[in-house]
Amino acid sequence: MRWGMVIDLKRCIACYGCQLSCKAENGTPPGVFFARLLKHEEGQFPTVRQLFLPVLCNHCEEPPCVEVCPTGASFKTEDGIVDIDPDMCVGCRSCMMACPYGNRYFNDKPQHYFPDGPTPYEERRTARHQTDVVMKCNFCRDRLAVGKEPACVANCPAVARYFGDLDDPNSEVSRLIKDRGGFPLHPELGTKPSVYYLPA
Amino acid sequence: MTDLSDVSSRGVRDDKWIPTSCALCYGSCSILAHRVDDVVVKIEGNPDSAIGKGRLCGKGVSGIMTHYDPNRLTVPLRRTNPKKGLDEDPRWEEIGWEEALDEIAAQLRRIREDDPRKLIVQRTTTVTASRVPMLTFTAAFGTPNLSMAGGGLHCGNGAHLLSGLMHASWSIVPDFEHCNYAIYFGASKGHGAGHASGSNMKLAADARARGMKMVVVDPMCNFAAAKATEWVPLRVGTDGALALAMCHVMVRELGVYDAPYLQAKTNAPYLIGPDKRYVRDAATGKPTVWDLKAGAARPFGDVDAADMALDGEYDVGGVCARPAFALLREHLAKHTPEWGEKITTVPAANIRRLAREFVQEARIGSTIVVDGVTLPYRPVAAIAFRGSQGHMNSVYNFFAIDLLNQLVGAADVVGACLGFNPASNGYPGTGRLAYMPYPDDDGLMIAGTWMGYHKPYPVAEPRLPQKPGLQDFFVMGLNSPYLDSDDREALWDKFELPYRPEAMLNFGANLLMSIGNRESVARGLAEYKFMVSIDLFETETTRFADIVLPDCGHLQTLDSRSNYPFIFSLPGGMGEWCWPIRQPVLPPEGQQRRFQDVLLELSDRLGIRADMNAAYNAAMNLEGPYRLQGDHRYSYEEICDAELKCNFGPERGLEWFKEHGVLKWPKKPEEVYWRPFADVRVPIYWEFLVPVFEKMDAIGAPRGIKLPPEYYEPLPDFLPCLSHCCQKPGFDFYAFYYRDVLHTNSFTLENPWLDEAAQLDPFSYTIAINATTGRKNGLTDGARIWVENEKGRKVAGRVHLTEAIHPEGLGVAACAGHWGDGMPIAKGKGVFFNELLELDWDHSSPINLNLDLCAKVRVTLAEENAK
Known part of the structure; x- marks a missing residue:
């Protein structure tokens, strides 16, 4: 069993639904995006292409972030999810240096979106995040535990995200990767990401 | 977690x-x-x-x-500074609801006794469900003046007129499930904005995955164009010229069009005389067609469609008569691709190819079976919206684009351009909510249902205006710039308007930002003797109010019809009819009150509750036991309950909907693809414009109002915007704005999550300029620049150099650039494009009142870059 995600770049329209539904689900502080959207332009007028790339933790099969963690706070679950135990994290940020994708964040101090103080929502959601620790996407483990897909997958209005077991060759994600030439980001780094992309 | x-x-x-x-x-x-x-x-x-x-x-x-924004309004406020202006502090004092309502009622009572028309009611378009409560209060009060601020002027005076006239709906969309080739002109449906925007994202992605070819005609390659198979960049505001050149190729070069459709479903065969009018049958008064079998002119209803001539010239009782289609064919002669290239910058060869692809993919004459029903199959669609119709030439731009659909019969059939749900058999449990397009005496289509103002067709009789917006004179118009324009007083004088607006009741509209330059709008706003604003935030507009009332937000309020009517934002195509409600999830904060309750309370204080009940009966079409009676003081809950029970039966009232949220039932192919089942024709030749112009001119000319007749010709042409005629040296860019996926009007700029995302986006808060052009002008990416229009109005912002925009274009996202303190997250973010828009007669469409939304501008580096 190895959870993985497939993002169909043909379907993605860069609506930011993933980035914002992730924020709503996880109550991440300002500047922290477990899921985010990158935009890039290629070519010259008029043969120009706009490329949209939604990114998140790749939940690598061989995660360099876990390797370098001095306390064992960063760990990989049996089903392939890379997560952080905030109680064990000492905030040394070695993992952030080790992650070649830049998908880890340091929560240095309590933050909220309005200068006036945290909203009732943030008191519930954002205040749960410990400070002085590193934080990141964990494929919404707690949603998975109750049979729901990660928030960014369940919400994507263009239905561009798929989630499933990469170890099962018959799963939707495995079939999509095989049939449509799915690829991970920077395979040359040898981290074996569990997030794949389908060509636009 | x-x-x-x-x-x-x-x-x-x-x-x-x-x-x-x-x-x-x-x-x-x-x-x-x-x-x-x-x-x-x-x-x-x-x-x-x-x-x-x-x-x-x-x-x-x-x-x-x-x-949860702490900047939400929570108490009623009263202005203590009598002066109103952009730099005036209202000096609010908090007051109680009793005091606030007493004062409002006293002012409104005075106005109503004097002349109820002096009240202007205004609402935001963002809250769809606000239409009925605001409409009922407006009607009960007795004023004809309900305005949508920038709505219509920007988004839809052309789009809704044309969609209504040609597709019996508020807007158009490709039949995503079956369409194989869509060409978008300044539209983004399915890519982040527009009606049914959320649902359409999936439908468009499904179509893309299925292989639908998408061509996007747009000065900028973002949203729809970024996902298109082909981006066709063009000069801003010239979409109509491209469409006309494509029509030229189809009709005159390829000679491919759907003749049986044109004969049976349009007025293409109607005979037109030298006076540009229908040649009518002497006995019946009906428009005639040339019956090829009988060799005679006969009323259209008496002739088999297949026998109707589309071409030729006929002697009808001594009058030289030609089918409308023959006139169109002749009219298109000048619209060659080479002519189109000069205007649009799109190479003539590309125009020919696009036209060829469109007719080839249309599969003229084919049928398909959907759910057991055999239907015409035309899997192509030409779609237009905000971009292409936001110009002086709004009507003809959209008309020319829809002609592409009409010429190949791709109108409300499988795979084609669809109106949003123009025909409904009704809710099966009660038969309610049934409507269908139907013909007038001339056989032309009247929409089965509509929202607001008059239906787009039949066209009302122009009259000396009784509305300060002049829409009863400009009968092809929807929303009007003349409530706020610089020259409004002069126009009201010329038109002998018998009264002047005195009070405004505003719900949520921030017109200082949503219409045009703020100085013009502010001047108009300051002249209201009394203004009430019901709002979530202290917007720039609300700062002009005398009394501010704190509204409830979408999680605190109730609406029995949050997404009705179906022609507005229910997804088109097959699927389900769906009626959702909105219900309170959280209580009001502080002293917030639902605006619907406030309007009921005001109607009681004004003694117009009986009128209010009657207006609700009419607006909701309440029948039988559910009709509101007399002046009984119903709560808003009771009114919502009555509407739901009336539509869906006694067991499906408010309590049922609070538990279930939505009621849905399947659509039938005959509803979605209704065109073959309705005996209606649509006008490819707008004969009715001829008498409309004559009547308007008869009213206007003696009063010194000169209307340009070229806007009222029955066949569409390309008429340039003022920006296309600008010869001023240094003014090299066509500035335009577009809808950003992250923002709705000026409202969501205050949302800190959306603001944060927009700050990281390369386009949301910047000014997009073509990289090559920009460098030639000495610009570097990120530099702060001034953008200035011909009249010297200017806005500042950071430039984003990009390859994804036409070399002459200058693109700005959203309605940004707030300056007020009441929305501190929004303040100073993005660029206030509308400052570049002049608000006067010269910059308004002389037929449908659409504002000209492109401005020729000069770009200069801001002072700080010189350091």
């Missing part, structure tokens, strides 16, 4: 997912609000609804932060 931890170990009393409706844009998707112990901790899409189907855009999920 999840909902589970929220409910553990805290002694939870309450943990519910409540079905209701979003209101972050007019799409009004169905949502589930997760409330845990009186706090909303999550908003998700409601998978039980056809509106959004359980998925939301970034704005929808961010609604939480709009709700």
